[in-house]
Amino acid sequence: MQLQNSIAIITGASKGLGAEISAALVQEGAIVYGIARGRENLEKLQVQLGSNFIPVPLDISDRQAVNNWVSDAFDTKTPQILINNAGIGAFARIDEMDAELWDQMLKVNLSGVYNITAPIVSKMRTDNKLSYIINIGSILGVTTRSEGAAYSVTKYGIQGFSESLMKELRGDRIKVTCLNTGSIETDFFENSGIQYHANMLQPKALAETIIFLLKTPDNFLIDELRIRPLDSRNPNK
Numbered sequence: 001m002q003l004q005n006s007i008a009i010i011t012g013a014s015k016g017l018g019a020e021i022s023a024a025l026v027q028e029g030a031i032v033y034g035i036a037r038g039r040e041n042l043e044k045l046q047v048q049l050g051s052n053f054i055p056v057p058l059d060i061s062d063r064q065a066v067n068n069w070v071s072d073a074f075d076t077k078t079p080q081i082l083i084n085n086a087g088i089g090a091f092a093r094i095d096e097m098d099a100e101l102w103d104q105m106l107k108v109n110l111s112g113v114y115n116i117t118a119p120i121v122s123k124m125r126t127d128n129k130l131s132y133i134i135n136i137g138s139i140l141g142v143t144t145r146s147e148g149a150a151y152s153v154t155k156y157g158i159q160g161f162s163e164s165l166m167k168e169l170r171g172d173r174i175k176v177t178c179l180n181t182g183s184i185e186t187d188f189f190e191n192s193g194i195q196y197h198a199n200m201l202q203p204k205a206l207a208e209t210i211i212f213l214l215k216t217p218d219n220f221l222i223d224e225l226r227i228r229p230l231d232s233r234n235p236n237k
């Protein structure tokens with residue numbers, strides 16, 4: 001699709017993968033609405049990226065606030081790109097998992113994605129232009145690890161959500177891709193208890209892959225993409 005002057009929404013845009021996708025899309029000439037809860041990081045990013053990056057301080061788990069924002073921001077225009085990237089992760093044995101964290105992960109990683117996707121799809125369908133939704137899943141949405149039950153519930157959920165949407169929307173010229181990635185070098189791991197390793201995926205390289213997806217020919221529909229780092233932990237490999 002044509003990225004120059006296209007309108008994109010990216011959730012979780014203030015840092016990590018979302019910030020790199022925002023930078024890559026602004027570089028391609030898109031107008032990017034970047035969503036995150038914290039205003040400060042979004043505004044810092046706007047200083048770097050310029051006025052084509054529009055900070056949107058918003059909690060995607062707040063359905064009413066999301067609906068109000070979509071109605072206000074897209075009263076007279078429609079985004080062609082939605083990147084559902086915001087997500088949180090906490091890892092613990094099931095009997096030690098903080099129940100609040102369990103609820104919060106479901107609220108952000110699943111309901112948050114629904115909250116923004118539903119009103120945006122409604123606009124895209126009416127607009128009837130080629131549009132693209134990319135959902136950031138995880139390798140933990142196609143296979144599991146111990147102490148990852150809560151996170152995997154959400155990422156397996158996103159995998160199913162994406163596949164169902166793909167079937168529902170392909171007739172409306174709306175592409176849907178679930179990007180299932182392995183470990184990315186971001187702040188995500190700070191509170192997760194998972195160890196960083198030497199060969200994690202770089203957010204910039206993943207952002208370039210997303211640009212590649214968006215630029216595939218109009219009749220291409222890549223519904224799922226898995227990206228894993230080569231494993232450099234084993235010195236014998």
Ligand SMILES: NC(=O)c1ccc[n+]([C@@H]2O[C@H](COP(=O)([O-])OP(=O)(O)OC[C@H]3O[C@@H](n4cnc5c(N)ncnc54)[C@H](OP(=O)(O)O)[C@@H]3O)[C@@H](O)[C@H]2O)c1
Pocket residue numbers: 011012013014015016017018035036037038039041058059060061084085086087088089108112136137138139181182183184185186187188189
């Ligand atoms: N890092 C990895 O190894 C890895 C691997 C596979 C998949 N993923 C997935 O990749 C995506 C991006 O992760 P990341 O590593 O870039 O994480 P990150 O560096 O922790 O960034 C998360 C972003 O999401 C925003 N966010 C969190 N909760 C939100 C909410 N309720 N409403 C709106 N924005 C919210 C954060 O900003 P605020 O805190 O200001 O809201 C931040 O901008 C996630 O879906 C994650 O599950 C990550």
